[in-house]
Amino acid sequence: MIEKQLIDFEKTVLIGIINQDQNEVQSKEYLDELEFLTYTAGGEVLKRFTQKIDVPNPKTFIGSGKLEEVANYVEANDVGTVIFDDELSAGQQRNIERILKVKILDRTGLILDIFAQRAQTSYARTQVELAQYQYLLPRLTGLWTHLERQRGGIGMRGPGETEIETDRRIVRDKIALLKKKILTIDKQMAVQRGNRGKMVRVALVGYTNVGKSTLMNVISKSDVFAENKLFATLDTTVRKVVIKNIPFLLSDTVGFIRKLPTQLIESFKSTLDEVREADLLLHVVDIAHPNFEEHIDSVNKILDEIDSKDKPTIMVFNKIDQYTHDSIDKDDLVTEKTKAHYTLQDWKKTWLSQVDEECLFISALNKENMDEFKAVVFEAVKKIHMTRFPYNDFLYQEFDESTS
Ligand SMILES: Nc1nc2c(ncn2[C@@H]2O[C@H](COP(=O)(O)OP(=O)(O)OP(=O)(O)O)[C@@H](O)[C@H]2O)c(=O)[nH]1
Ligand SMILES: [Mg+2]
Structure with a gap:
């Protein structure tokens, strides 16, 4: 792989x-x-x-x-x-x-x-730097004690301790400075988001490497960086998409992972605001990954942490082209059916019974089932759109359909 x-x-x-x-x-x-x-x-x-x-x-x-x-x-x-x-x-x-x-x-x-390696914009870099300093702070003592011991282990409360204190102060000051910087950018971003008016906002969420950016590219014909590595996307990209005559904003953001460091969730709060303020979530899952159910749990846990668990959500099972299942021989009466034997149909049935909304099975890479995807997303967006623009729906006829 x-x-x-x-x-x-x-x-x-x-x-x-x-x-x-x-x-x-x-x-x-x-x-x-x-x-x-x-x-x-x-x-x-x-x-x-x-x-x-x-x-x-x-x-x-x-x-x-x-x-x-x-x-x-x-x-x-x-x-x-x-x-x-x-x-x-x-x-x-x-x-x-x-x-x-x-x-x-x-x-x-x-x-x-x-x-740190992947942060491209100064905003992402600032957020990562903050997380790194927060990670470092409680570990500073260790670093210095380490040096003290190398010097012979005497004078633990002497100059070494002062150095720890000085160092801690520098790191704390740095943290305060970074937080201030982020706050300033946050305000600008909040204004930007405010300027988008009442347009319906849809956010792609999911475990890292499940195909969120690929799907974003397919839907919005944008050119978002997608690759087979973890955390290809750190910043949030927002695109306007129009399906039929209804426009909405679609955002692609940082992927989640099991045990995502709390420092990171905290410092990426503003990036995650896009998710928090979304009207509808598309929870993308890599169904070809052997651990996909655990991934769903991890994502839900993080959504819970950022107060976004109860939003309307459509489950989008991606990479169906890669999914394989073990088959049971018809005459085999001994083998018990386990999840490893589930076909895509079995999974669909299982999930349909678990979620209120529709769940979709697609391949973003091969553009399979994209018509169904668009139809379902359209209906969900329309529902929200109608509550927001009960009278002047016609206003949106003028939007071009080039991105649909
Ligand atoms: N086989 C297959 N591969 C896919 C599909 N969709 C995406 N991929 C591949 O999966 C890898 C990850 O795709 P991305 O779109 O970068 O995933 P992401 O969810 O944005 O990942 P992060 O930004 O890292 O969180 C890439 O190599 C894609 O080509 C699909 O439907 N089928
Ligand atoms: Mg991505």
Whole structure:
């Protein structure tokens, strides 16, 4: 699935755990995702280590025996970075770094790094920078104590402590400054959004890499950056779309992910305003992904966090061209039907019974079922539009249909 390019990939290993919350299969799937994240960040995964452990070791997260195994591998294979699927405390990160003597990242740090790499506009960069400083602040002590220990471990409350304080102050000032900067841009953006009047607003939401930008391009003929990497889109793009004679605004925004760092949700609040202020959500799902149901849950959780869970929502199951299911032999009376055996029709039935609105099955890439998609979205938009413009619907006849 992952195309390797001929550039220098940083050599990495991944570390995950197996416990009551995540069994072996889930752990593997999480590490698959972590590998995709690593690849997106410019890394190459040489090996994965997993450990069955119910309570993580407070000092080193994984047990000392496992860590030694990792240390040997890291040394023998010239590994540059070790990435943990779970969030590490400042202390754990420092301890592990001291033992492995290479860069240690956790999932949050990795996601922040990708966001930093991908931020294109100064607005996105400011938001990412804020998230990075917020992530750094509680970890500063660790960094300095680390240096103190290297110097011999004496004078912990001496100059080292002052340096921590100075550093903390610098970071806090920086955070305050960034927040102010974002506030100014927010105001400008709120004015811009206000200027759009009462036009119906539709937002594409969904897990990262499900095809939101591709769908946006198909519907609005815009040229939004889409690629097979995570978080291709960081900024929000808004386009005016007209289906039949009804115009509406369609926005494409940052993708969600399991355990999206809270710092990121917070600093991306303004980007997510587009979702919060939308009248209708199109929740795009990659039905060809083995974990798509879990993805839906993650997205709903984040929608809940930004107070957008109860909006009218149409579920859009994308990538039907890639979906495959296991088949059961007609004469086979033993095999029990599991979700792996579901056909697209089975899924449609299951979801239709779960959601109030229509649910759609499309392929944005191959433009399959786009007529049905347009018809359903049109009806939903029309419903909202009529409540907003009960008398002067005719006013909109003049909009050109070139984008429909
Ligand atoms: N097979 C198949 N691939 C698709 C389809 N729609 C999109 N893709 C591919 O999926 C990948 C991700 O598409 P994007 O449109 O960038 O996804 P996104 O949801 O905008 O991703 P982020 O911006 O990273 O959150 C690209 O490689 C697309 O070509 C589809 O219907 N079928
Ligand atoms: Mg995108």
